[in-house]
Amino acid sequence: MSTxxxxxxxxxxxxxxTDDVLQxxxxxxxxxxxxxxxxxxxxxxxxxxxxxxxxxxKLDGLVIIGGVTSNTDAAHLAEFFAEAxxxxxxxxxxxxxxxxxxxQFVEANVGxxxxxxxxxxxxxxxxxDALSAEKYYYFVRLMGRKHSxxxxxxxxxxxxxxxxxxxxxxxxxxxxxxxxxxxxxxxxARAGQDKNHGVILIPEGIVESIPELYALxxxxxxxxxxxxxxxxxxxxxxPWSSALFEFLPPxxxxxxxxxxxxxxxAQLSQIETEKLLAYLVETEMNKRTKExxxxxxxxxxxxxxxxxxxxxxxxxxxxxxxxxxxxxxxYHILAAGLNGYMATVTNLKSPVNKWKCGAAPMTAMMTVxxxxxxxxxxxxxxxxxxxATVDLKxxxxxLLRQNEQKFLMEDMYRNPGPVQYDGPGADVKxxxxxxxxxxxxxxxxxxxxxxxxxxTLVKPGCSxxxxxAALSVMASVTDVLSTISSSSTSGQQFA
Amino acid sequence: MSTxxxxxxxxxxxxxxTDDVLQxxxxxxxxxxxxxxxxxxxxxxxxxxxxxxxxxxKLDGLVIIGGVTSNTDAAHLAEFFAEAxxxxxxxxxxxxxxxxxxxQFVEANVGxxxxxxxxxxxxxxxxxDALSAEKYYYFVRLMGRKHSxxxxxxxxxxxxxxxxxxxxxxxxxxxxxxxxxxxxxxxxARAGQDKNHGVILIPEGIVESIPELYALxxxxxxxxxxxxxxxxxxxxxxPWSSALFEFLPPxxxxxxxxxxxxxxxAQLSQIETEKLLAYLVETEMNKRTKExxxxxxxxxxxxxxxxxxxxxxxxxxxxxxxxxxxxxxxYHILAAGLNGYMATVTNLKSPVNKWKCGAAPMTAMMTVxxxxxxxxxxxxxxxxxxxATVDLKxxxxxLLRQNEQKFLMEDMYRNPGPVQYDGPGADVKxxxxxxxxxxxxxxxxxxxxxxxxxxTLVKPGCSxxxxxAALSVMASVTDVLSTISSSSTSGQQFA
Numbered sequence: 001m002s003t004x005x006x007x008x009x010x011x012x013x014x015x016x017x018t019d020d021v022l023q024x025x026x027x028x029x030x031x032x033x034x035x036x037x038x039x040x041x042x043x044x045x046x047x048x049x050x051x052x053x054x055x056x057x058k059l060d061g062l063v064i065i066g067g068v069t070s071n072t073d074a075a076h077l078a079e080f081f082a083e084a085x086x087x088x089x090x091x092x093x094x095x096x097x098x099x100x101x102x103x104q105f106v107e108a109n110v111g112x113x114x115x116x117x118x119x120x121x122x123x124x125x126x127x128x129d130a131l132s133a134e135k136y137y138y139f140v141r142l143m144g145r146k147h148s149x150x151x152x153x154x155x156x157x158x159x160x161x162x163x164x165x166x167x168x169x170x171x172x173x174x175x176x177x178x179x180x181x182x183x184x185x186x187x188x189a190r191a192g193q194d195k196n197h198g199v200i201l202i203p204e205g206i207v208e209s210i211p212e213l214y215a216l217x218x219x220x221x222x223x224x225x226x227x228x229x230x231x232x233x234x235x236x237x238x239p240w241s242s243a244l245f246e247f248l249p250p251x252x253x254x255x256x257x258x259x260x261x262x263x264x265x266a267q268l269s270q271i272e273t274e275k276l277l278a279y280l281v282e283t284e285m286n287k288r289t290k291e292x293x294x295x296x297x298x299x300x301x302x303x304x305x306x307x308x309x310x311x312x313x314x315x316x317x318x319x320x321x322x323x324x325x326x327x328x329x330x331y332h333i334l335a336a337g338l339n340g341y342m343a344t345v346t347n348l349k350s351p352v353n354k355w356k357c358g359a360a361p362m363t364a365m366m367t368v369x370x371x372x373x374x375x376x377x378x379x380x381x382x383x384x385x386x387x388a389t390v391d392l393k394x395x396x397x398x399l400l401r402q403n404e405q406k407f408l409m410e411d412m413y414r415n416p417g418p419v420q421y422d423g424p425g426a427d428v429k430x431x432x433x434x435x436x437x438x439x440x441x442x443x444x445x446x447x448x449x450x451x452x453x454x455x456t457l458v459k460p461g462c463s464x465x466x467x468x469a470a471l472s473v474m475a476s477v478t479d480v481l482s483t484i485s486s487s488s489t490s491g492q493q494f495a
Numbered sequence: 496m497s498t499x500x501x502x503x504x505x506x507x508x509x510x511x512x513t514d515d516v517l518q519x520x521x522x523x524x525x526x527x528x529x530x531x532x533x534x535x536x537x538x539x540x541x542x543x544x545x546x547x548x549x550x551x552x553k554l555d556g557l558v559i560i561g562g563v564t565s566n567t568d569a570a571h572l573a574e575f576f577a578e579a580x581x582x583x584x585x586x587x588x589x590x591x592x593x594x595x596x597x598x599q600f601v602e603a604n605v606g607x608x609x610x611x612x613x614x615x616x617x618x619x620x621x622x623x624d625a626l627s628a629e630k631y632y633y634f635v636r637l638m639g640r641k642h643s644x645x646x647x648x649x650x651x652x653x654x655x656x657x658x659x660x661x662x663x664x665x666x667x668x669x670x671x672x673x674x675x676x677x678x679x680x681x682x683x684a685r686a687g688q689d690k691n692h693g694v695i696l697i698p699e700g701i702v703e704s705i706p707e708l709y710a711l712x713x714x715x716x717x718x719x720x721x722x723x724x725x726x727x728x729x730x731x732x733x734p735w736s737s738a739l740f741e742f743l744p745p746x747x748x749x750x751x752x753x754x755x756x757x758x759x760x761a762q763l764s765q766i767e768t769e770k771l772l773a774y775l776v777e778t779e780m781n782k783r784t785k786e787x788x789x790x791x792x793x794x795x796x797x798x799x800x801x802x803x804x805x806x807x808x809x810x811x812x813x814x815x816x817x818x819x820x821x822x823x824x825x826y827h828i829l830a831a832g833l834n835g836y837m838a839t840v841t842n843l844k845s846p847v848n849k850w851k852c853g854a855a856p857m858t859a860m861m862t863v864x865x866x867x868x869x870x871x872x873x874x875x876x877x878x879x880x881x882x883a884t885v886d887l888k889x890x891x892x893x894l895l896r897q898n899e900q901k902f903l904m905e906d907m908y909r910n911p912g913p914v915q916y917d918g919p920g921a922d923v924k925x926x927x928x929x930x931x932x933x934x935x936x937x938x939x940x941x942x943x944x945x946x947x948x949x950x951t952l953v954k955p956g957c958s959x960x961x962x963x964a965a966l967s968v969m970a971s972v973t974d975v976l977s978t979i980s981s982s983s984t985s986g987q988q989f990a
Contacts, residue, residue, distance in 0.1 A: 118620075420916065
């Protein structure tokens with residue numbers, strides 16, 4: 001087993017995992033047994049180093065644990081290994097706190113359940129504090145990268161007053177001023193009911209969902225790539241971005257000028273969007289007070305970033321179980337000699353003994369985005385497993401929409417409490433996992449059962465009437481399904 | 496029962512607590528059933544309002560729940576009520592997350608166990624993250640007001656690399672530069688062992704322990720009291736404070752200029768000492784790199800404040816039990832017609848059925864500090880329950896000292912995990928509670944048993960030899976004890 005992350009792999013640093021070694025790490029979470037580095041095996045140099053390491057070490061398999069970028073690398077590496085006739089098989093495992101590696105095969109990611117439970121507890125604690133003091137608005141920024149899965153799940157677990165999902169911002173093309181106004185209106189409505197406290201969740205990825213901030217970030221990153229020094233960037237921005245940039249408070253300017261991460265996204269954990277919004281809301285509320293349109297108490301904000309303190313937590317029972325099962329599946333994938341597969345478990349919302357193990361080719365999860373990340377040029381990108389967005393038509397989001405007015409006005413704060421390992425709370429699962437109709441493969445199997453039933457009912461010897469009815473019905477069914485299929489699969493799938 | 500904190504009491508807002516009302520709040524923590532305001536009943540106006548409310552409402556008892564300041568107010572209020580021949584009895588209950596209401600009668604405060612467990616879990620999570628990434632130093636600021644009880648307990652639970660206790664800073668008169676140097680030397684020593692990560696705890700109160708910062712704060716608060724506007728303060732400071740102030744980064748300047756709290760201390764939760772130290776350490780490490788005295792990797796810091804997210808947490812089993820028992824004692828204190836007493840439970844480190852209930856007069860916990868808070872004038876202060884400092888001669892601190900070198904260099908991170916309500920982890924207690932010899936009243940009783948034994952052994956009829964030996968021994972015992980007593984009770988006790 002290589003240690004020190006991908007760089008450890010290239011350097012062929014290994015450790016044999018025995019029961020003794022594993023003893024103190026079992027069910028503990030974290031990456032401290034194997035370590036981690038910049039999680040990337042992508043450049044020709046890196047890919048060749050991985051090939052050499054696997055060949056030299058005569059590895060049967062290389063198990064890559066991670067989120068969308070790591071598993072994309074794993075898929076390409078599998079292809080590269082196959083072409084190079086390397087006997088090492090590459091297997092992927094869906095592990096990311098962001099919860100954004102979701103598709104028809106993958107229902108959940110190891111780590112997501114834990115991070116949401118730990119964060120929900122902390123959010124609830126802050127809600128209790130808000131309700132006790134009755135004078136502060138807490139702006140809480142949550143980890144989770146580009147998409148808002150963590151924020152949605154935490155909202156459904158802890159019922160804060162408000163959450164701004166990145167996907168909503170994108171769908172409604174909300175500007176930073178729209179969002180500010182939305183929060184201010186909420187503060188004002190609550191003040192009308194004599195409530196001067198509240199808790200508002202801000203996903204860290206929101207900064208990339210806000211159109212004008214995203215455009216500004218892209219410009220900055222473009223200039224940084226051209227080698228322009230951070231100090232000189234403000235003078236080289238487009239007039240529009242420059243105006244926005246100059247408007248922002250100094251602390252945010254400095255954070256926006258940070259170099260992007262290896263996947264081209266901004267250093268989201270370093271950008272204090274919660275402080276920016278708190279600052280803008282405070283400014284606007286003071287303005288409304290001056291104009292006489294707001295007559296409530298002075299608005300007070302306290303900001304929090306719930307980042308690293310949730311990430312290294314002891315895993316929940318669900319995550320321990322899930323990771324154990326995925327580990328076993330990896331063994332079977334390798335024993336079967338499969339290359340480029342991801343270990344999967346479906347029907348996760350049922351008890352463990354109803355879980356269904358599987359393996360899916362990673363290529364089936366990959367798509368090509370028509371636009372590439374580089375400043376809007378239209379070159380065709382590399383096939384990749386793209387992070388799933390929060391489905392604004394999904395049941396979890398629907399649940400949020402049904403309750404958001406109550407959450408906003410009625411302080412229905414809910415404290416799920418600390419993660420439990422024993423007793424009644426130990427088997428609680430993520431809300432988003434339980435409300436969605438998942439188990440894709442299970443439902444495919446169910447369909448096949450229906451087809452088999454029809455086949456059994458309508459076989460030689462059945463009546464003319466039955467045959468006639470069946471033919472007529474199935475003709476229209478196939479007709480409808482072909483029409484739907486041709487419109488929904490417009491060539492984006494990577495075969 | 497009055498709601499809305501002390502202001503609710505003055506306004507005679509009440510709610511009757513029935514089983515139904517209590518149902519959803521039981522064992523939930525927080526102050527959201529009764530609410531809280533500025534926790535003060537001190538001025539003539541406030542004291543009279545309280546008297547009027549208690550008389551109007553014909554209250555048998557007024558139970559005041561809080562820390563050192565609230566219970567000081569309770570003691571004075573009890574005296575005032577007695578003088579006014581008011582029939583309401585005032586009872587105090589030791590509840591504060593700071594854990595600083597400790598004396599011979601009070602072993603622990605409700606809330607301290609919970610906050611330390613929640614914080615320790617979060618610190619451990621950050622430790623795991625540090626160990627996984629191997630490139631960041633986390634500077635974590637903890638709540639706890641002036642003294643470092645929370646930081647000490649959390650250190651003993653989670654074993655971070657370093658903690659700077661306010662009491663150590665005071666005892667050694669460390670300047671901000673001494674502390675910076677101490678951290679830099681630690682970073683450098685760890686880099687020598689190829690360790691480029693770490694976790695350092697900073698109690699929020701440390702800013703008042705650092706002599707030159709404390710002096711600066713006192714000057715600022717003095718000027719604010721004189722009505723000088725925050726913007727003009729920097730020009731009116733003494734040359735020495737002015738030099739320090741100008742040296743500090745802008746964000747800290749702004750925070751130091753905030754108005755002090757009602758107990759004259761700085762707004763500790765708003766002063767980001769962790770960011771100041773991280774900034775100073777980074778500056779110093781860069782300097783050392785430039786000078787060639789430090790050859791390790793670039794120093795990277797990430798800052799965290801673990802404040803409100805731990806405070807509103809669901810209480811631990813220990814805190815639930817403790818609060819229940821204290822509640823029962825309050826009933827008995829009032830039934831007995833006692834005024835000015837605090838409910839106490841001793842022998843807390845033993846199982847609940849070995850706990851000893853009691854009541855102690857609050858005056859016995861009060862002392863008069865020779866100096867008063869007002870800019871160094873020597874007027875005699877008002878008797879008060881003063882917060883206990885971390886005892887640098889106590890067993891808990893000794894335990895820290897024995898391990899600090901190992902904690903610093905060997906990454907012995909320990910994760911106590913989330914608070915448990917069931918299973919083996921549910922009965923874990925605070926380390927500082929368990930290592931100290933507490934149970935003061937229990938030990939007094941033990942002494943009385945010894946005296947009784949001597950009395951039984953040496954009664955009329957015993958041999959001359961026994962009498963002679965006993966006389967000789969007891970003469971020297973009383974001699975020694977009188978000497979010790981006269982030197983240790985130099986008139987500070989408030990009778």
